[in-house]
Amino acid sequence: MTDVRRHIPRTDVLLGEPRLAKAVDDLGRDLVKSAVTAAQNRARAGEIAPEAVVEEAVASLPTSASSLREVLNATGVLVHTNLGRAPLSAAALKAVRTAGGSTDVEFDLTDGRRARRGRGALDALARALPEVGGVDGVHVVNNNAAALLLCALVLAPGKEIIISRGELVEIGDSFRIPDLVTSAGARLREVGATNRTRLSDYTDALGPDTGFVLKVHPSNFRVTGFTSQVPVSRLSRLDVPVVVDIGSGLLRPHPRLPDEPDAATALAAGADVVTASGDKLLGGPQAGLLFGDHALLRRLRRHPAARALRVDKLTLAALEATVRGPEPPVRRFLDADVDALRARAERIATVLTRRGVDAKAVSTTAAVGGGGAPGVELPSAAVSLSEDYAPRLRLGEPAVVGRVERGRCLLDLRTVEPEEDERLVEAVSRCMS
Numbered sequence: 014m015t016d017v018r019r020h021i022p023r024t025d026v027l028l029g030e031p032r033l034a035k036a037v038d039d040l041g042r043d044l045v046k047s048a049v050t051a052a053q054n055r056a057r058a059g060e061i062a063p064e065a066v067v068e069e070a071v072a073s074l075p076t077s078a079s080s081l082r083e084v085l086n087a088t089g090v091l092v093h094t095n096l097g098r099a100p101l102s103a104a105a106l107k108a109v110r111t112a113g114g115s116t117d118v119e120f121d122l123t124d125g126r127r128a129r130r131g132r133g134a135l136d137a138l139a140r141a142l143p144e145v146g147g148v149d150g151v152h153v154v155n156n157n158a159a160a161l162l163l164c165a166l167v168l169a170p171g172k173e174i175i176i177s178r179g180e181l182v183e184i185g186d187s188f189r190i191p192d193l194v195t196s197a198g199a200r201l202r203e204v205g206a207t208n209r210t211r212l213s214d215y216t217d218a219l220g221p222d223t224g225f226v227l228k229v230h231p232s233n234f235r236v237t238g239f240t241s242q243v244p245v246s247r248l249s250r251l252d253v254p255v256v257v258d259i260g261s262g263l264l265r266p267h268p269r270l271p272d273e274p275d276a277a278t279a280l281a282a283g284a285d286v287v288t289a290s291g292d293k294l295l296g297g298p299q300a301g302l303l304f305g306d307h308a309l310l311r312r313l314r315r316h317p318a319a320r321a322l323r324v325d326k327l328t329l330a331a332l333e334a335t336v337r338g339p340e341p342p343v344r345r346f347l348d349a350d351v352d353a354l355r356a357r358a359e360r361i362a363t364v365l366t367r368r369g370v371d372a373k374a375v376s377t378t379a380a381v382g383g384g385g386a387p388g389v390e391l392p393s394a395a396v397s398l399s400e401d402y403a404p405r406l407r408l409g410e411p412a413v414v415g416r417v418e419r420g421r422c423l424l425d426l427r428t429v430e431p432e433e434d435e436r437l438v439e440a441v442s443r444c445m446s
């Protein structure tokens with residue numbers, strides 16, 4: 014034992030090895046030292062030979078200084094909350110990279126003076142949504158929850174927010190929109206019933222204490238049968254501000270999602286403020302988008318809490334590139350043709366079968382997920398593998414996450430970029446037993 018220990022290379026020697034020295038530059042000393050120490054310990058325990066310590070340390074280096082790992086999302090859920098919701102487009106990623114350094118986020122390079130923060134993103138949104146009448150009709154905060162919080166702080170402190178009982182939504186991870194707005198010091202005034210709310214339910218509740226009427230899209234559930242809710246066009250005739258939380262962030266209607274509300278339609282129907290998420294169907298970074306009346310938005314921007322809810326330069330960069338640039342992945346996934354998905358699944362299954370994997374192409378159903386378009390089924394295609402591939406694929410590099418259905422691991426191609434097909438094939442091949 015002592016003899017073996019004497020042959021284990023010392024830490025300073027190991028850190029001087031060219032590949033490990035380079036890794037110190039890329040990853041920092043602590044991460045490399047942990048890998049080195051772990052390898053030395055394995056040698057001490059007799060699990061590897063002292064000569065293998067360098068290779069073991071190199072092999073166990075993390076690929077990046079962040080512990081977040083790259084995941085190929087093969088779940089068929091377009092906006093997967095646990096996988097970071099919308100993946101950014103290449104254009105947005107490039108913008109983030111540029112903005113990551115020093116950047117003119119609130120600086121005018123022509124005259125060297127301070128400029129409006131994030132004006133590029135505001136301008137892109139205002140152009141994409143002419144209904145708002147320019148950049149003063151747009152504001153961006155940390156997420157949609159923050160957008161609603163700001164509305165409650167500014168429009169209803171100590172006052173009532175009127176909401177239909179059919180729209181008391183829990184958005185996920187046990188966060189509820191009613192709790193969110195009341196945490197800002199507003200009171201909730203619930204009206205109507207779970208399945209039906211009439212205009213008179215709202216008008217009966219109006220009074221001097223009313224802050225605003227809140228209309229929330231039930232984005233993750235559906236109530237069917239004997240139902241009715243009051244449309245924005247009728248609520249907007251009431252003499253109080255109407256805030257409409259559309260949820261998933263479509264700027265305009267989408268033909269595949271006829272029941273999903275969009276900002277342009279809500280504004281045209283008379284909403285005073287529309288709120289939405291940036292990282293659901295808009296396909297951008299996490300952000301809360303506020304559109305609407307210029308005077309109301311000015312009040313929102315000037316509230317002290319606006320500073321606490323503001324977004325950083327990386328978000329602004331990604332948001333602008335998402336809105337101005339090429340279609341983001343979520344939108345391409347949504348529009349993908351099922352025959353093309355099927356052809357890709359067949360090809361991948363054929364290649365894998367040739368390599369000895371029990372793989373076949375199957376038809377599946379994908380979903381928007383993430384609090385959007387509940388009940389919408391998107392026809393899709395997947396590569397079906399035996400169930401025991403699921404854990405091995407999750408632990409691979411890149412990690413691949415599919416879904417397990419009736420004893421099979423399905424890799425749904427609706428949420429995989431066609432350019433990633435080869436990496437998917439290689440990831441599965443590496444998991445062969």
Ligand SMILES: *Cc1c(COP(=O)(O)O)cnc(C)c1O
Nearest residue numbers: 156157158184230232260290384
């Ligand atoms: C997702 C969602 C929210 C919360 O949005 P975040 O951007 O996650 O804060 C609020 N309202 C509705 C209707 C939603 O679907």
